[in-house]
Amino acid sequence: MAIKKKTSSKAVAGQTRVALLGFGTVGSSVARVLAASRFPGIRLTHIFNRDVERKRGSAAAKCVPADVVWTQSIDEIFASDVDVVIELMGGLNPAEGWLRKALSAGKSVVTANKQLIAYRGSALAALAAKHNTQLLYGAAVAGGVPVIPGMMQGLCGDQTTRLSGIVNGTCNYILSRMETGADYATVLADAQKLGYAEADPSADVDGYDARAKLCILSRIALHAELNLDEIVTQSVAQVSAIDFAYAKEMNCTIRQVSRAQLDGATVHARVGPMLVPMTSPIAWSHGTQNMVVVSGRFGGDVVFSGHGAGGDPTAVAVVSDLLAVSQRSIPVSLPVRKRAVSGDFLARHYLRFVVDDRPGIVSAISGALAKVGANIDSILQRRGYPKHRLPFVVTTEPCLTSTLEKALKPISRMDCMLERPLCLQVLEVED
Numbered sequence: 221m222a223i224k225k226k227t228s229s230k231a232v233a234g235q236t237r238v239a240l241l242g243f244g245t246v247g248s249s250v251a252r253v254l255a256a257s258r259f260p261g262i263r264l265t266h267i268f269n270r271d272v273e274r275k276r277g278s279a280a281a282k283c284v285p286a287d288v289v290w291t292q293s294i295d296e297i298f299a300s301d302v303d304v305v306i307e308l309m310g311g312l313n314p315a316e317g318w319l320r321k322a323l324s325a326g327k328s329v330v331t332a333n334k335q336l337i338a339y340r341g342s343a344l345a346a347l348a349a350k351h352n353t354q355l356l357y358g359a360a361v362a363g364g365v366p367v368i369p370g371m372m373q374g375l376c377g378d379q380t381t382r383l384s385g386i387v388n389g390t391c392n393y394i395l396s397r398m399e400t401g402a403d404y405a406t407v408l409a410d411a412q413k414l415g416y417a418e419a420d421p422s423a424d425v426d427g428y429d430a431r432a433k434l435c436i437l438s439r440i441a442l443h444a445e446l447n448l449d450e451i452v453t454q455s456v457a458q459v460s461a462i463d464f465a466y467a468k469e470m471n472c473t474i475r476q477v478s479r480a481q482l483d484g485a486t487v488h489a490r491v492g493p494m495l496v497p498m499t500s501p502i503a504w505s506h507g508t509q510n511m512v513v514v515s516g517r518f519g520g521d522v523v524f525s526g527h528g529a530g531g532d533p534t535a536v537a538v539v540s541d542l543l544a545v546s547q548r549s550i551p552v553s554l555p556v557r558k559r560a561v562s563g564d565f566l567a568r569h570y571l572r573f574v575v576d577d578r579p580g581i582v583s584a585i586s587g588a589l590a591k592v593g594a595n596i597d598s599i600l601q602r603r604g605y606p607k608h609r610l611p612f613v614v615t616t617e618p619c620l621t622s623t624l625e626k627a628l629k630p631i632s633r634m635d636c637m638l639e640r641p642l643c644l645q646v647l648e649v650e651d
């Protein structure tokens with residue numbers, strides 16, 4: 221049902237007519253950016269949202285021109301003469317069906333929806349090509365940081381072999397605050413108060429949000445179509461203050477890193493907390509900042525960094541895509557191949573144990589590691605902890621994560637082990 225029977229002004233030649241689906245954090249920022257910048261030839265004509273009167277009466281709606289049609293009828297959008305549909309609702313359904321309908325009707329689509337693009341991006345891009353329309357999603361990864369357009373346009377001439385970085389601002393806020401001594405539960409509660417983390421933080425802290433973004437980045441940078449659900453994720457929830465103290469002794473910090481590396485027909489891909497050397501740019505990102513390092517065979521490393529989320533930075537990415545569509549800038553598209561995924565990396569590893577101390581523990585752990593062929597590089601034990609709850613760390617020489625996991629099974633079952641051992645990959649600077 222349309223709230224107002226009025227239709228927006230008639231199409232004008234050379235003008236791009238735009239419908240906004242979703243008037244939430246990003247949608248209302250897009251409306252504000254469009255109102256403030258008045259880009260020539262761009263006209264916001266429709267805003268769609270459920271229960272739309274609530275949105276129309278909100279303070280955020282004050283910037284919206286009076287002739288814009290507010291509607292809660294998606295059919296009114298399809299029946300209209302809009303050229304571009306900007307989807308900012310999120311989720312797979314009903315967004316996928318509606319965007320399919322828009323593309324099939326010859327309307328171009330701009331979206332910030334990472335889940336939809338991670339799961340259905342290739343199929344939607346094929347549909348857009350079939351109908352000679354455009355699908356752009358520059359805001360779907362790293363919000364206002366132009367990683368996607370930068371890789372698509374500026375780096376497509378290289379052979380990208382790997383990428384790594386921080387694409388979840390919530391985890392970066394949590395871990396960079398823990399670096400200064402705060403504990404996980406306190407920082408998570410602060411992140412929730414500040415609106416950086418959801419009441420259920422699982423999508424962020426368990427790595428699912430970053431996994432969707434890694435899947436999109438791998439498609440663009442490595443031309444690899446990955447099965448999203450096969451990408452290994454590790455939660456940051458097990459990281460504690462003591463790990464930052466040990467990381468510092470190793471001249472490292474800890475970040476949630478998303479990394480992917482092409483290796484023949486396989487892509488090694490993983491999301492999780494990792495030790496990052498202080499000399500790596502990834503260690504320099506703080507708060508909700510995002511940072512992606514893309515490594516090319518010919519061009520070497522390129523670093524993208526900036527505000528990965530938030531209404532206004534994300535709106536800039538959305539509006540930039542809108543302008544590209546309106547100026548018929550054709551995005552570069554190279555063939556993508558399905559690739560097997562492995563979470564294994566050949567890396568040094570950090571193993572943290574919390575034990576009820578007694579003689580023979582270190583030799584039992586080193587025995588279990590030796591049995592799978594993993595070599596110990598160092599053993600770190602900080603003073604000042606009670607013997608009945610003693611945290612200590614073993615670092616290994618480069619080996620496969622799966623090799624260590626084999627050894628950690630029997631080690632976890634040892635009587636003295638008070639917590640599940642924490643196993644983190646150590647990123648090398650060139651990673």
Ligand SMILES: NC(=O)c1ccc[n+]([C@@H]2O[C@H](COP(=O)([O-])OP(=O)(O)OC[C@H]3O[C@@H](n4cnc5c(N)ncnc54)[C@H](OP(=O)(O)O)[C@@H]3O)[C@@H](O)[C@H]2O)c1
Nearest residue numbers: 242243244245246269270308309310332333363529530534
């Ligand atoms: N926020 C960020 O910093 C950020 C950064 C990068 C990408 N993104 C992506 O941008 C998209 C929008 O995020 P957001 O933060 O703006 O979300 P949001 O604040 O929750 O806004 C979503 C809006 O869409 C409306 N909506 C949702 N489902 C709908 C449906 N089925 N029918 C009609 N209206 C519907 C919601 O209405 P109600 O108010 O009734 O729920 C709300 O107004 C998501 O895909 C997100 O992943 C966000």
